[in-house]
Amino acid sequence: MDLLGERWLPPVHLRRFVSSMPSQLSALRGWIKRDPSHLSNLSELILSSVKDVQQDDVEIIGGLLCLRRLFIITSTDQTQRLLVIRADGFRCTVDFRLDCGSATQILFEPGALPRAVRVWFSLGVRVTKEDGNRGFDLGLQGNLFSLREFVSVYMYCGGARVGEAKEAEAAVRRALEAHPSHPRIYIQMRPHIAKGAHDDDLCEDEEEN
Template sequence: MIEPIYNWFDGMIDSCRVHDMVLDLIRSLSREENFVTILNGMDNTSSSCTIRRLSLQSGKDNNSMAQATGRLLQARSVVAFPSAVALVPALDSCRVLRVVDLEGCYLSQATNSLIYLEKLHHLRTTRVPKGIGNLTCLERVLWLGIDGSTTNIMEDLCLLTEMRQLYIQLDEWNVKLLECLCELPKIQELIIMVITGQRNIGGFDAWVAPRHLCVLSTRNSTWFSTLPAWVNPSLLSDLTGLSIAVKELHQVHLTILGKLPALRCLEIEVDNMKLRILEGFVVGAGSFPCLVRCELSQFVWPVVFQQGAMTRLRDLTLELFYVRESRGMAISYGGLDLGLGNLPSLEDVSTRLLYEGASKEDMRQAEAALRHAAEMHPNHPHHNISTGMMNSDVFDNGYDKLVDRTSDDIVPVFGYS
């Protein structure tokens, strides 16, 4: 009757799905208790009580909204869907609002009025309200869009010292961002995405994460030069999710990551092939004790999992460069063994291989070895293997020139930029 929904990033439960009968019961009880007022054109609340929580789901209720406006003075939360954007009232009179969710809504009038809500704790919007620095009680701001016309918002963000959860979308990297984040000592979750521009290199190297950091995702915005010194098990005991790009990574760094006691999700992208760091990696026994999802991207072959490593891992994605022996790596193409059988909880494995200087037979043998390893695993995990060839100029021009050499029965998976 009640099904938990797990967060895609760290595997934690963050919501639930209920049966239709349970949903009908929840709606009925919510109306009786005046828990939430829903305006959707069909199931509107007709009560004359003060509105505490308002959900605007349809733009067909102008009359109902007009009747409800006078009962919004004590509203604690307002959630508006884009289809109901025309119904959003002026919010400056709702001085006790704690939560405002306007994701996907373009509301120039409402977002000028938001800055007067001094008690606001949670804001979800894609449009930056000018003067957001006045909202000094803000603890959560989700998917704040910043473009060339709103770069001055960084000065306002520096004032939000109570911030704990901050998700930002940038058109391109902003050099003022690092200075701003250094003024937010209570950050627990930080996600930064660059939508169009190139990923910055080294722009985050000077940042030091607070000890209570739980989630960090900057992989789609910037490259760390190497693994930061603050990524340390004695400093980040609460870290559950980490998604970063690191230019240069060595075995000692992977060993440090493996000691993070609470880490449940790891996404790490490296640039070792372009830097000609042709070393393999070993995930040792006892490392990554809580990890449930792992993605290792652009690693040079091989990554080997020893018995006792990643004992809770369910989902594994490997993106590997597989080089010929003359490049200094004496590996038998037909005898590949990643140690997948040493991962007792494995349910899903996806491997993407890029070859340099390998024959078609070499490729088929490697694919067959990986497929055999997945099929022989006691859990019989779902597996997907894709392959491709690198052009010789990949080292000079990055990873944008890839030639598909995928066999007929395997679906290619590429998405480099």
């Protein structure tokens, strides 16, 4: 996205955009805002690495009416601590992946992702606890009713206590197990909690996000 620059406009028939190198969503935000009609056919947006995802980015991308697949695989320098997936966005999205590492909690409004059947998202345990969400309520229970296949949660534990990480995992798992469609549940602890670790032990940060 940096190479394309702010002045780039996509072709009007663009259906799929894939970037496999570090990207800045500021550039993406520019060409979407300038003329969204150029993206009226975009159904797949895959960005392997972005520097920072802001709430504005989520809402702008969520407004793309034909978007069926969104993959933001890594956010390397995340600054926004809370991202909300609102009910009025991502109305056609079937595959939703947003991994913002350890610095952010992602919350789902009631009615969010109404057509998503596969969802990947991240949870920063320490940030979530520090910002007052002590019950780790992410809006999963009684929500995401089209979720049929699986949900995968990347749970970043660095800087949190082992007991807090286990508490977060249990809360997320309870909410997902109550889902009426019973999707497959995958929770990946990053870093992995060693067998025999005490609840008061500190989870160490991973070297890479």
